Every structure is written in structure tokens, then in C-alpha cells.
Amino acid sequence: MGSQTPWVYVGIFVLVGLFIPIAAIAIATFLGPKKPNAIKQSTYECGIETVGDSWIQFKAQYYIFALVFLIFDVETVFLFPWAVSLNSLGIFAVFEGIIFILILLAGLIYAWKKGMLEWA
Amino acid sequence: MNAVPVNYYIILSAILFTIGALGVLIRRNALVIFMSIELMLNAANLALVAFSSANAQLDGQIFVFFIMTVAAAEVAVGLALIVAVFRTKKSIDVDQINVLKG
Amino acid sequence: MNQADFYSLLPIIVLTTWSALLLIVDLFIDDKKKGITAVLAAAGLALTMGLTLSQTGQTVIGFNGMVILDGFSTFVNTLLLFSGLMAISVAYGYIKRRGIERGEYYSLILFSIVGMMLMAQARDLIVVFIALEMLSIPLYVLAAIDNSNAKSEEAGIKYFLLGAFSGGFVVYGVALVFGATGSTAFAEIAASIATGNAETLLVLAGAALILVGFGFKVGAVPFQMWTPDVYEGAPTSVTAFMAAGAKIAGFSALMRVFATAFPDIAVDIAPVLAVIAALTMIVGNVAAIAQKNIKRMLAYSSIAHAGYILMAFAAFANPALRDDAISAGIFYLVAYAITSFGTWAIVISLEKEDGKGLAIEDYAGLGRTKPLMAAAMTIFMLSLTGIPPTLGLIGKLYLFRVVVEAQFMWLALIGILTSLISAYYYLRVIVIMYMKEGEPETVSESWLTFTWGAMAVLTVVLSLIPASLFAWASGALMK
Numbered sequence: 001m002g003s004q005t006p007w008v009y010v011g012i013f014v015l016v017g018l019f020i021p022i023a024a025i026a027i028a029t030f031l032g033p034k035k036p037n038a039i040k041q042s043t044y045e046c047g048i049e050t051v052g053d054s055w056i057q058f059k060a061q062y063y064i065f066a067l068v069f070l071i072f073d074v075e076t077v078f079l080f081p082w083a084v085s086l087n088s089l090g091i092f093a094v095f096e097g098i099i100f101i102l103i104l105l106a107g108l109i110y111a112w113k114k115g116m117l118e119w120a
Numbered sequence: 121m122n123a124v125p126v127n128y129y130i131i132l133s134a135i136l137f138t139i140g141a142l143g144v145l146i147r148r149n150a151l152v153i154f155m156s157i158e159l160m161l162n163a164a165n166l167a168l169v170a171f172s173s174a175n176a177q178l179d180g181q182i183f184v185f186f187i188m189t190v191a192a193a194e195v196a197v198g199l200a201l202i203v204a205v206f207r208t209k210k211s212i213d214v215d216q217i218n219v220l221k222g
Numbered sequence: 223m224n225q226a227d228f229y230s231l232l233p234i235i236v237l238t239t240w241s242a243l244l245l246i247v248d249l250f251i252d253d254k255k256k257g258i259t260a261v262l263a264a265a266g267l268a269l270t271m272g273l274t275l276s277q278t279g280q281t282v283i284g285f286n287g288m289v290i291l292d293g294f295s296t297f298v299n300t301l302l303l304f305s306g307l308m309a310i311s312v313a314y315g316y317i318k319r320r321g322i323e324r325g326e327y328y329s330l331i332l333f334s335i336v337g338m339m340l341m342a343q344a345r346d347l348i349v350v351f352i353a354l355e356m357l358s359i360p361l362y363v364l365a366a367i368d369n370s371n372a373k374s375e376e377a378g379i380k381y382f383l384l385g386a387f388s389g390g391f392v393v394y395g396v397a398l399v400f401g402a403t404g405s406t407a408f409a410e411i412a413a414s415i416a417t418g419n420a421e422t423l424l425v426l427a428g429a430a431l432i433l434v435g436f437g438f439k440v441g442a443v444p445f446q447m448w449t450p451d452v453y454e455g456a457p458t459s460v461t462a463f464m465a466a467g468a469k470i471a472g473f474s475a476l477m478r479v480f481a482t483a484f485p486d487i488a489v490d491i492a493p494v495l496a497v498i499a500a501l502t503m504i505v506g507n508v509a510a511i512a513q514k515n516i517k518r519m520l521a522y523s524s525i526a527h528a529g530y531i532l533m534a535f536a537a538f539a540n541p542a543l544r545d546d547a548i549s550a551g552i553f554y555l556v557a558y559a560i561t562s563f564g565t566w567a568i569v570i571s572l573e574k575e576d577g578k579g580l581a582i583e584d585y586a587g588l589g590r591t592k593p594l595m596a597a598a599m600t601i602f603m604l605s606l607t608g609i610p611p612t613l614g615l616i617g618k619l620y621l622f623r624v625v626v627e628a629q630f631m632w633l634a635l636i637g638i639l640t641s642l643i644s645a646y647y648y649l650r651v652i653v654i655m656y657m658k659e660g661e662p663e664t665v666s667e668s669w670l671t672f673t674w675g676a677m678a679v680l681t682v683v684l685s686l687i688p689a690s691l692f693a694w695a696s697g698a699l700m701k
Contacts, residue, residue, distance in 0.1 A: 126401075130401065133397075137390075137394050140390065141387075141390070144383075144387050150379060150383065153383055154383065154386070157383070157386045157387055157389075157390055160387075160390035160391075160393075160394065161389075161390055161393055163394065164390070164393040164394040164396070164397045167394065167397035167398065167401065168396075168397045168400060170401075171397065171400050171401035171404075172400075174401070175400075175401075175404040177404060177405075179348070179400065179405065179406055180397070180400055180406075182348070183348050183351075183396070183400075183406065186348060186351070186352055187351070187393060190351070190352065190355045190389075193355070193359055194355070194359065194386055194389075197359055197362055197363060197382065198362075198382055198383075198386065201362065201366055201375070201378050201379045201382050202379065204366065204369050204375055204378075205375050205376070205379050208372055208375060209372070214383075217376050217379060217380070218376075219372050219373050219376050219455070220373060220376055220377065220380075220450075220451040220454050220455045
């Protein structure tokens with residue numbers, strides 16, 4: 001070990017990273033019984049027969065919802081260090097954090113009022 | 121204990137950055153171009169974190185936080201634009217986005 | 223955060239709060255009364271401008287050296303806020319006419335200006351990058367705001383992809399500079415380079431990547447290819463804002479970064495910048511000749527003017543000339559902002575809802591039907607060429623003087639020759655307005671008329687008293 005330690009870690013990461021997907025595929029290939037027939041080969045969709053092309057326009061509402069989620073989700077990258085070190089930062093940091101959350105809140109109110117949070 | 125030399129990280133990040141930049145220049149699908157741009161940003165993130173640990177300073181890691189949030193904001197705007205273009209054009213091939221020329 | 227921190231960013235804090243509140247308030251304003259939003263946005267800009275002007279002459283470093291308030295930032299921020307007011311003034315009637323009137327339009331302009339102002343005050347590469355994205359992301363949305371129009375959408379996606387691409391270059395450049403110098407603060411970067419602690423090759427590569435990124439933003443050759451398409455496709459009121467605001471912010475950041483973070487490698491970079499400036503002037507002016515659409519012509523003209531401003535950077539290599547180069551550069555930005563807003567206001571007056579009325583031929587007969595508007599357009603075209611009595615000439619004189627003093631004779635010569643080329647396509651507009659027969663249809667809308675009228679007066683009057691304006695620009699030094 002000694003001077004080689006970081007490379008050992010890199011090696012372990014590479015091996016584990018390769019092992020998991022290979023193992024998952026290999027186990028399924030070797031252990032799973034294969035008796036294909038027409039019904040098994042067909043696309044599975046909630047037990048209902050699939051109709052039409054899969055390249056259809058789906059409801060964009062899901063997508064906007066995801067975008068709004070993404071933005072608010074990423075903001076926690078700032079809130080987490082703020083929360084962890086709040087004690088050592090003092091009272092000003094509390095206000096700064098509150099202002100930050102208020103700005104986010106403005107975005108949320110905007111999205112809400114624009115109907116981005118409605119499913120229907 | 122010897123760490124992995126910082127050069128290795130920088131070479132890896134330079135390779136990633138080059139792949140990203142070439143992807144932007146060569147690929148024609150707006151989504152793939154966008155993914156290549158994200159690769160460029162992440163190459164910069166890797167370089168920043170590596171330098172940060174080599175210089176024993178936190179600045180670089182804090183910068184990575186900002187790059188991540190900015191990238192998320194770009195994703196939101198960029199995907200919205202790409203979807204809007206797809207709705208009108210039924211294509212996101214940048215060669216077919218060519219109403220404007222002079 | 224202490225009082226100095228708060229004070230150094232006070233105008234930006236006020237404008238940020240104002241624009242976030244405006245976004246909320248706008249939700250409760252009836253769709254037919256979006257004029258209220260425009261007035262509120264303009265009021266916010268005016269208030270911020272008052273605060274900025276009240277800080278004239280002060281130097282405060284805030285947030286552990288991340289931002290600075292100095293003469294330079296006060297001057298540039300005032301110019302940016304002025305651009306914002308003009309952008310609202312030209313947009314007010316136009317977006318209503320085109321049916322793209324939304325409250326968000328004004329909020330986005332305000333957000334973009336917040337980013338631009340932060341750019342002028344940045345004293346750390348992290349802040350430069352955040353400011354760059356804060357000003358760019360609203361502009362991407364604004365370019366594509368007419369989402370029923372294929373041209374506007376295309377302009378938005380092109381601007382977005384190339385803008386994000388250039389952002390990638392800036393970030394990687396910052397990473398390399400950080401690696402070489404161990405810091406992202408301008409002062410520490412400069413100190414590290416001066417003491418020879420930094421790896422020169424890494425610093426040069428980083429500075430070059432940052433230069434590429436900003437080259438995209440300001441539309442310098444060879445990164446100019448997006449400019450004509452985006453300028454043509456975006457709604458004209460957005461183009462007007464982009465042409466002035468994004469240029470001012472991009473150049474002020476370039477000046478700040480290269481003057482305060484990389485003064486010791488300026489000698490290595492100056493010849494490169496001189497070549498880029500020469501190419502930008504040549505490509506912009508030559509390509510503009512062939513244009514039939516006025517928006518495209520003005521886009522190439524804006525590339526050419528970026529080239530003229532870049533000439534100032536060639537003088538950076540000589541430390542004795544650095545202050546002169548900066549004041550000549552920002553003086554030219556003032557001249558360009560005033561002239562270009564006037565020109566765009568007239569372009570908007572002639573534009574029809576369906577996108578017609580944008581060919582240069584459509585200006586035929588304007589001299590007879592609308593003599594005042596044609597006179598104003600004549601002033602703007604003369605100013606863009608650099609013919610007296612206009613502000614454009616004074617700006618060019620200051621620029622050429624500093625370039626000659628820096629011993630870049632060949633660059634000054636190219637500047638003068640390309641100005642002569644530009645006379646051909648600018649004067650052609652005047653010839654068409656007065657010599658050709660035609661019945662141009664114009665829109666009379668009070669704010670638009672005010673914009674082109676006031677800008678025409680400013681272009682002429684300021685050119686008669688340039689010394690006072692230049693004295694202000696000379697006082698706008700970086701600390």
C-alpha cells in the first residue's frame with residue numbers, strides 16, 4: 001500500500017463500477033430460463049396491448065413540473081452548507097438565508113399563479 | 121501518502137472539455153449539442169475541484185456549486201426553447217433550423 | 223455582511239428586489255393594462271440610477287474583495303441603466319403592436335440589467351461568471367419571446383446554444399487561471415503573476431479561453447457568426463437592448479479583467495487583440511455592404527463597432543496609456559449606445575406587424591413623407607460612420623488617438639480604411655431616403671418618437687461639448 005493508496009481506491013472504484021452492471025446482466029443471462037413466444041416478445045405496457053407509435057406528444061405539463069422541480073431542487077446546494085454552518089456564521093447569515101428563500105418563494109408564487117402546479 | 125498527481129485530473133478534464141467542444145461543433149442535434157455543452161461545464165468543474173484540492177483552497181469547490189446551479193438554470197431555459205422549437209418545426213436538427221440567413 | 227458590503231452593492235440590491243417584486247405584482251395586473259408594468263419597471267430603473275449617481279466618486283470594496291464600487295462601475299452602471307430605460311421606451315408600443323406584450327418582458331430586462339451591473343462591479347472571476355449568466359439567460363428568453371414566430375424561436379435557440387458554448391469557455395478559462403494562480407480574485411491573480419509564482423502557460427491558456435468566451439458575447443471575429451441571425455430573428459426591441467446592453471457589459475468586463483487581473487501578460491495579449499480588432503472591423507464592414515435587410519445590416523455594423531472598441535485593448539500593453547484606453551473605450555460605448563438606440567427606434571417605427579418594412583429599400587421616400595424622422599436617421603447614419611457633427615466622430619477620434627499613441631499605426635490605418643468602407647452602406651440609407659421615390663408607412667407612437675428625437679439631439683449636442691463627457695469618462699477609473 002503506502003504511496004499507492006489513492007490508485008488502489010481508483011482501481012476499486014473502477015472494478016466495482018464495472019462489476020455491478022456486468023454481474024446484473026450476466027446473472028440474468030445465465031440463470032433466467034428462455035422460452036420466448038409471441039406474447040412475451042411484445043412490448044409490455046401495464047398489461048394492456050400497446051396502441052400506435054411510442055413517439056407521440058405527451059402532456060407537456062409533466063415536463064414543466066419537472067423543470068420547476070429541477071430549479072428548486074438545485075437551490076438546496078446553497079441551503080445545505082448554510083444550514084450546517086449556521087451557528088458559526090452569526091445572525092446576519094440567518095437573514096441572508098431568509099432573503100434567499102424569499103426570492104425562491106417569489107419564483108414559486110409566480111409558477112403557482114401561472115398554473116404550473118396544476119395537473120389538469 | 122502520495123495523492124494522484126493533479127496533472128492527471130487536468131489532463132482528464134482537458135480531454136472531457138475537448139470532447140464537449142468537438143461535440144458542439146460536429147453534432148447536429150440541438151439536444152446532443154446541449155449535452156456536449158454540459159460536458160464542457162463538468163470538465164471545468166473537475167479541473168476546479170482538482171486545483172482546489174492541490175492548492176488547499178476552498179474557492180474552487182464553492183465555484184463548482186455556482187456552476188451547478190447556473191447549469192440547472194440553463195437547462196430549464198434551454199430545454200424549454202428546444203421543446204418550443206420542436207413543436208413548431210417537428211425537428212431539432214440545427215441544420216433544419218435555418219429560416220434566418222443572409 | 224457589513225455596511226460597506228451593503229453599500230457597495232446597494233443599487234444592485236434595490237434593482238434585484240424591485241424586479242423580483244415586479245414579477246409578482248405583474249401577476250395581479252390585468253392583461254390589458256400591462257403598461258403599468260412598463261411604468262413600474264422604468265421607475266425601478268430610474269430609482270436605481272439615482273442611487274448609482276449618488277455614489278459617484280466613491281470607492282468601496284465589498285464582500286471580501288468580490289465586488290468593487292468605483293468610478294468605472296458608477297459610469298458603466300449609469301450607462302446600463304440608461305440603456306434599460308431606452309429599451310423599455312422602444313419596447314412599450316412595439317410589443318403591444320406585435321402581440322407579444324407580457325409582463326415578463328419588463329422583468330426579464332430588469333434581471334438582465336442586474337447581471338450587467340454586477341459584471342461592471344465584479345472583482346473576482348466567480349462573480350464575472352455569475353454576472354455573465356445572469357445577463358445572458360434573460361436575453362435568451364427575450365430573443366425567443368415571440369414563440370409563435372419561427373424566426374424569433376430560431377434566434378432564441380441559436381443565441382442560447384452559442385451563448386452557453388461561450389460560457390463553457392469562460393468557465394474553463396477561469397478554472398485554468400485558478401489552477402495557475404491559486405485564486406479567483408483579480409488582485410491576487412495579478413500579484414501571483416507579478417511575482418512569477420504562476421505558471422505562465424496555464425495563465426495564458428486561461429486568459430485566452432476567457433477572451434474566446436467574451437469574444438462570442440461581444441460578437442468579435444471569428445466568433446461573430448451568430449450575430450446577424452440573432453439580431454434579425456429577435457423582436458426588434460430586444461435586438462436594440464442586446465446591441466447596446468450586452469456590448470457595454472461584455473466590454474466593461476473585458477476591460478476590468480484584462481486591466482486588473484492580467485496587467486502583466488497584456489504585452490503578450492495586445493498583438494492578438496489588435497489582430498482580432500482588425501479582422502472584426504474588416505469582416506463587419508465588408509459583410510454589411512451586401513445586406514438588404516436593415517436589421518442584418520445593423521448587426522454587421524454592430525460587429526464592426528465591436529472591432530473599433532477592441533482597438534482600445536491594443537493600447538493596453540503600454541501601462542502609461544491604460545487609463546486613456548479605458549476612457550476612450552467607454553466613451554465610444556456611450557456614443558454607440560445613444561446612436562444605436564436612436565437607429566433601432568426608427569427601424570421599429572417602420573416595421574410592420576408581419577415583419578415587412580425591414581428592407582433598406584422600404585426607406586425610400588422617407589425624406590419627403592417624414593422629414594424629421596429622416597433627418598434623425600441621417601444623424602444616426604453619420605454618427606455610425608464617424609462624420610461630424612456627431613458623437614460617433616468624437617468617439618472614433620479618441621480611440622484612434624490612443625491607438626496611434628500605442629504605436630499601432632497599421633491598426634489605426636485599418637480602422638480609418640474600414641470607416642471609409644462603412645460610409646458606403648451608411649450613406650446609401652441616406653441616399654435611398656432622400657433620392658428614391660416611395661411611400662413608407664410609419665407608426666407614430668409617442669415613446670418611439672421621443673426615443674429617436676432625444677437620441678438625435680443627444681448625438682449632436684454631446685458632440686459639441688465632448689470635453690465634459692470625456693472628463694467624466696476619464697474620471698471613471700478602475701481602482
